[in-house]
Amino acid sequence: MWISGVPVADVGIIFASTDRELKHRGISCFIVDLYGPGVTQNAIETKLGLYCAPTGEIIFEEARLPKDALIGEKNGGFKICMNMLDSTRLSSASRAIGVGAACIEHSTRYANEREQFGRPIGEFQMIQEQIATMVVEHEAAKLLVYRAAWMRDQGMRNTLQVSLAKYFAGEAAVEAANTAVKIFGSYGFSTEYPVERLLRDSKSYQIVEGTSNIQKFIIAGYALGKRKDK
């Protein structure tokens, strides 16, 4: 369920149990032709946002794969999945800072244009406080994302730094979009302006690639010494 790119994807990277007794150590990774026999893709049409990105379900019924569909070792899928998450989570965090940037751009433009009580609303201190908070959180999110990306470029393990970035950037994007909708007043509630879409889209960043709770679980694990990089 909830697979990005479905129902228009040609191929998928699929993780499946090849030895259930071994639990997560019994997962293998496969490259699968999503138009192959026994494979069906359906769109999920009930999404809150991210209409630009198709999302759907894949159903496998008696699907058979050629031997060379296996990626890596049999039962070696968990490690591949965890390595992948360090990249895909980071890309999700990067997209979240894009939402933050868009919220600041639209909100500052609107705050300079929209006049109430004889002056632009951007001259009201409460609007300034809202914008300042958006900017601070956006800058902090960017630095966390850039640090995790820099570590990746250096070939360093960055699982903790990616979780910090993904958690903070996702939460900051939702906060920024929520504030942007407030700054736009009634037009924040209208599809005439993009901020309602940013709010709907931003919610996905608290979910995809591991929810905010899961990121906090990882962060706390490192802080408490229960997780360590080898």
Ligand SMILES: Cc1cc2nc3c(=O)[nH]c(=O)nc-3n(C[C@H](O)[C@H](O)[C@H](O)COP(=O)(O)OP(=O)(O)OC[C@H]3O[C@@H](n4cnc5c(N)ncnc54)[C@H](O)[C@@H]3O)c2cc1C
């Ligand atoms: C737009 C979109 C695109 C997606 N694309 C993909 C994709 O391409 N590939 C893919 O594999 N998945 C994809 N997903 C799925 C996504 O990764 C999962 O939905 C997400 O990881 C959450 O899992 P879940 O929905 O099963 O939530 P659940 O695990 O059921 O969580 C429900 C709630 O319980 C909380 N929770 C669960 N476990 C714990 C815990 N241990 N501690 C504390 N709280 C917990 C969660 O934080 C959440 O609040 C996509 C989802 C969306 C919305």
